[in-house]
Amino acid sequence: MKSGPAAVVRNVLEDFGLDARMQGMRVVVTDRFYTSVALAIQLLVMGFYCVDTNMTNCLAFCKQVVVKKKTRPKTILRGSFKVAKSRPVPGMKATS
Numbered sequence: 001m002k003s004g005p006a007a008v009v010r011n012v013l014e015d016f017g018l019d020a021r022m023q024g025m026r027v028v029v030t031d032r033f034y035t036s037v038a039l040a041i042q043l044l045v046m047g048f049y050c051v052d053t054n055m056t057n058c059l060a061f062c063k064q065v066v067v068k069k070k071t072r073p074k075t076i077l078r079g080s081f082k083v084a085k086s087r088p089v090p091g092m093k094a095t096s
Contacts, residue, residue, distance in 0.1 A: 005039035012048060016083075021047030041089050 027049045035052040043050045086092035
């Protein structure tokens, strides 16, 4: 039996069926163990938004949203964030 991202796709299809996209968009929340950029793209194609915690050293992760410092500099306001849009995958955005 497969585990990880393949298990997420299998379980989503099992619960919502192949016509899940016709039912409207839904949100899937995953933790670090089940997360990958490929999984986020696959879920978006299937009609599911994906909220996850991604490891910054994984393949295809957008390096422009990575914050290098452990502490927030005084010049950056509290609550500010960066957004990166994917060119090859319309509708996919990454924030940090």
